[in-house]
Amino acid sequence: MAVPVWIRHYATLHPPKGRLLMCKVSKTSIIATACLLAFSSSSALTQTIWDSNQLPQSIIKEPKKEKLYTVYFNPFSAQEESEKMVAKKYSGKNLNPEEWEFIFSKEMEAHEKSPGRLVVASRILADLSKSLMNRNVYIHNIVSAITLPLNETEKIKIEKMEDVTLINEIDEIPYSTSFPYQDHQSDGELVSWAKKATNTDDNYTTDNPFYFLDLFPGNLQSTSEYHINIIHYAGNDYSQAFYHPSAIAQIVSGRRNGSHGRGINPNQPLFLAVGGVRAAAQGLEAAVHHADSRKISSVLNISSNIPEGSGPYWHYYTNPHREDGKMILRASNRFLITQSASNMTFNNSIHSACPFVYNVDGNVVDNDAILSIGAVNHEGKRMVNSGAVATTRVGPCVDFYAPGDSIYAYADNPDSTHDSGTSFSAPIVAAIASRYGDKKTKPLVRESYIKSLLVPTGHTDPLDGKPIKIPRYNPYSFGILKNHPILYAVSPINNQKINYIKDDNFFQRPDEFWHASGNTGSLTLDLGSIKNVTGIRVVLETSSPGMNPVHFTIYGSSAPMTGSSYTYDEHKPTSFIKDHTASFQYERAPIYIPLNGNYRSIRIDGNNPTSWFAVVEIEVYGY
Structure with missing residues (x-):
């Protein structure tokens, strides 16, 4: 041949x-x-x-x-x-x-x-x-x-x-979210206090899709109340009395129809992936595949939590080194992800959310498009003793809070209409974030938007002392992060592949990525004009086992990149900006490199000691 x-x-x-x-x-x-x-x-x-x-x-x-x-x-x-x-x-x-x-x-x-x-x-x-x-x-x-x-x-x-x-x-994962029912009647269409608290009691809705993962299908019979599509089903037979996914559907998308309750975004299209207790990552992948094949960027809610693991690297079960954690990180290429901070049964006790939510080394991370949401009560205090288990977890692994106490949740439960838990605070945040932008709005942009809406409640987190904040919707927010399109890209090696890094294709065409044919390589991006740049997000292809660093050196210029692959060295940006080392790498998992300056051309030199240096996608952000 x-x-x-x-x-x-x-x-x-x-x-x-x-x-x-x-x-x-x-x-x-x-x-x-x-x-x-x-x-x-x-x-x-x-x-x-x-x-x-x-x-x-x-x-x-x-x-x-x-x-x-x-x-x-x-x-x-x-x-x-x-x-x-x-x-x-x-x-x-x-x-x-x-x-x-x-x-x-x-x-x-x-x-x-x-x-x-x-x-x-x-x-x-x-x-x-x-x-x-x-x-x-x-x-x-x-x-x-x-x-x-x-x-x-x-x-x-x-x-x-x-x-x-x-x-x-893949460890066996017990379902840790329990459902204490509260007996409370409400006639006609109910407007939850959560809509009032978050300033979403308005006539607005959105057709941006809302994705969510649940571990059981439960009771989804009252589809006249919301618009739901099941995109993945792991085959877990569970009692139809399990109302968890239908409650989330009602809170997010309950229609304005003169009965039951009104959702944050009435009649918003919902897409449910049922993962099951041993296939949560599989459910996540189904949601990612559904959105990526349509080139949709949206929100994804995970109102379930995973208990603490064991061993030196696995203290936090959903850290990026566990399979579920890696899948959450990959999913953030397409989704702003909200995860419930978890509930506990200890009366008024103060317990950290860290063992139960995605985090890196016991802390949340900015610009990763993954948010852990705690719950507040009607007074803006942390939710405690609301039902059998609904005391919110707190601490450095909680990004911020949202209403979660006594939320109208059930259109189809004969025993109860209201319930409490961080399971409800997380989708409220995702629903508000989904109001911003369209189906092409990047997850980091939505993260910036929802954080711009945060206001203090006057109370503090009892574990880390930070002010408790909740989002209040404002359609006229300013100072939101922008995604700067890449006009032109060039590399001295495999330049025929370079456009793959800016084609908005993360997963569907897995053999289409740029690589340096070795451990080190260089490429330059041209943004078309001078832009304020606060960071770049690099999605790697890698054969590294994962717990290995990858190194970047970033250069910038206010001039256009006029060189071709043959004249790259003569025209590449040479003004040093910074060195950056990512402590770990996984296939198709994004790495965020913070920057601070105004540039038109950005050069990225990569050194991956344990794999070829290869890039699937690059995104540039700033104001």
């Missing part, structure tokens, strides 16, 4: 566990690839976007004496396999680099799943005497990974495979 010269530099990869050499495609491997491509369109491999009329059972069934694992494999190996397939098809054609990349992109667009990922996944499974057709094997849509049950012998074997970069066990 004649491989075009411009892709021969793909030949040598540097995965963390060895050296992979690009080889000729043999007849055997061609047949295997063809079979896999044929399978890629079959129902056994397709991860359907489920609507409310199709509720399939989970594809993961857990055999006894096995544990469930997510196995990550080298994305560069997958990309190489896809390129080999296309190179074989177009061998003998005299294509320049731009023509090659155009053809490659079109070929990848024709496949629902990356053919290279299927080849590598099949190679891993073959060593375990398993196959892609195994019903217990889940092939991920947005990262280079498979989830499957493994016994201890299989786990040890798979850890030694050259293609494998990381293995995460």
Whole structure:
């Protein structure tokens, strides 16, 4: 097979566990690839976007004496396999680099799943005497990974495979949100005190979609009260008396129809992903896939919490090193995420939310589009002793608060109409944030907006002493972060791939990303005019196991980037701005680099000691 010269530099990869050499495609491997491509369109491999009329059972069934694992494999190996397939098809054609990349992109667009990922996944499974057709094997849509049950012998074997970069066990997660019912009657259409407190008692609504994750489907019978679409169902049979998702739907989207209660955004379209107790990350992925395939940016609420883990790195269960935490971080590429800060049963006790919510080293992080929301009562104080378990958790892992005490929640529960909990404060925040912008508004912009609405209640957090603040809606807010479009990008290496970093494609075309063909690389962005820049968000492709740093050096200029890939060194920005080291990296997980200045051109030099330096997407922010 004649491989075009411009892709021969793909030949040598540097995965963390060895050296992979690009080889000729043999007849055997061609047949295997063809079979896999044929399978890629079959129902056994397709991860359907489920609507409310199709509720399939989970594809993961857990055999006894096995544990469930997510196995990550080298994305560069997958990309190489896809390129080999296309190179074989177009061998003998005299294509320049731009023509090659155009053809490659079109070929990848024709496949629902990356053919290279299927080849590598099949190679891993073959060593375990398993196959892609195994019903217990889940092939991920947005990262280079498979989830499957493994016994201890299989786990040890798979850890030694050259293609494998990381293995995460998926722990059994008990559902920690309890539902204490409060008996309170309300006739006619009720306007909750939460709408008054947040200044949303108005005639406004939005058609921006509201996504939310729940662990059980529960009772969703009163759909005349709200507009809901079920996009993923993990098959957990649970009592229809479980009203959790229907309560959230009512609070967010309850229609103005002269009965029951009025939501924050009446009749806002809702999209529910039911994850189940052992498949929360799978539910998150379904929501991400649904939005990303439509290039929608919106909000996503998680009104469930995960208990504390164990071990030196896992003290906080939803930190970015656990599977659920990584998935939350990836989802923030598409969503502003709100998560309930968790409730507790101790009477008036003061307990930290940190073990139960996403955080990094016991703190919230600015500009990560992930918010942990505590609950306040009618007086603006932290919610305590409201029902059986509804005392809000507090502390440094809570971003801010919202109403959560005695909220009208049930249109369909014969026993109660009101309830309390951080499960309700979090979606109220997401609903307010969704009022801003449109379906293209970036998550960091919505984070900036909702934080601009915060006002103090006159009370303080009893654990960290900070003022308790809640958002009050204002359609005329100023000083909101802006996303600066990238007009032009250039790199001295693989410049034919550079436009992938600004195509608003995070997950759907997994083989389309820019890379430096090595551990270090450089690229320059031109914003079209001088802009105030406060930070850049870089989404990496990486084969690193994760607990490894990646280094960036940033340069800037007020002049346009006039150089091409051939004259890059003569024209690249040379004014040093800063060095930045991210302490960890995961596939398709964003890294935020804070800046402060006015620039037109920004140069990013990257050094990734444990993977090729590769970029999926870059976003630039400022005022």
